[in-house]
Amino acid sequence: MDLVQTVALSAGLAWASGLRLYLVVFLAGVLAHLGYMHLPESLHVLTHPLVMAASGGMALAELVADKVPAFDSLWDSFQTFIRIPAGALLAAFAMGDVDPAWIVAAGLVGGTITAGTHFAKAGSRLAINASPEPFSNWLASFGEEGMVLGGLWAMLASPMVFLGLLAVFLILAGYVIYRLAGLLRRLFGRKAL
Structure with a gap:
C-alpha cells in the first residue's frame, strides 16, 4: 500500500468507527478475508472468525438499537467510551509496520476524527429525538449506515x-458540534436563571 492508501485506510476506519464501530470492524474483517480489502499485518486479527462473529453480532445489535428513539441516544452515550478508543486503535494499527511516531500520530489524529464524528452523530440524533415521530430517526439511522458503506467503498476505490x-x-461535523454546543449553552443558561 502506498502512503495515500494507508492514510485513507487509517482515517477511514477512524471516521467510520465514529458512526458504526462494529459494522466497520465486521466489514473490514469480511472484506479482507475475501480478498477485497488489503489490511496491514497489524490488523489481520480482524479476519479471525471470533472477531468477525463478535463484531457481526454487535453490529446487528446496534442496527436494532439505533432505530429505537431515545434508546439510540442512550446507546450512543455508552458507545462514547468504546468508539473513540477503538477508532484511535484502528487508525494507529492501520499504519502497519512504520516508525512508531507515525503510529502514535495516527492514533491521536484517528481518535480525534472518531470523537468528532461520534459527537456530531450523537448530538444530531439527540436533536432528532426531540421529534415525536420515529421516521426521522429511522432515516438518520439508515443514512449513517449508508454513509459507512459509501465511505468504505470510496476509501477503497479512490x-x-x-x-x-x-x-x-469534518468541517460540517465541526459546524454541527459548534451549533449543538451553542444550543446546550442557551438551554442550560435559561434553566440556571
Missing part, C-alpha cells in the same frame, strides 16, 4: 477522493 470528502465531512 483514496484521494475519500480524503477530500472526509475533509468536507
Whole structure:
C-alpha cells in the first residue's frame, strides 16, 4: 500500500468507527478475508472468525438499537467510551509496520476524527429525538449506515477522493458540534436563571 492508501485506510476506519464501530470492524474483517480489502499485518486479527462473529453480532445489535428513539441516544452515550478508543486503535494499527511516531500520530489524529464524528452523530440524533415521530430517526439511522458503506467503498476505490470528502465531512461535523454546543449553552443558561 502506498502512503495515500494507508492514510485513507487509517482515517477511514477512524471516521467510520465514529458512526458504526462494529459494522466497520465486521466489514473490514469480511472484506479482507475475501480478498477485497488489503489490511496491514497489524490488523489481520480482524479476519479471525471470533472477531468477525463478535463484531457481526454487535453490529446487528446496534442496527436494532439505533432505530429505537431515545434508546439510540442512550446507546450512543455508552458507545462514547468504546468508539473513540477503538477508532484511535484502528487508525494507529492501520499504519502497519512504520516508525512508531507515525503510529502514535495516527492514533491521536484517528481518535480525534472518531470523537468528532461520534459527537456530531450523537448530538444530531439527540436533536432528532426531540421529534415525536420515529421516521426521522429511522432515516438518520439508515443514512449513517449508508454513509459507512459509501465511505468504505470510496476509501477503497479512490483514496484521494475519500480524503477530500472526509475533509468536507469534518468541517460540517465541526459546524454541527459548534451549533449543538451553542444550543446546550442557551438551554442550560435559561434553566440556571
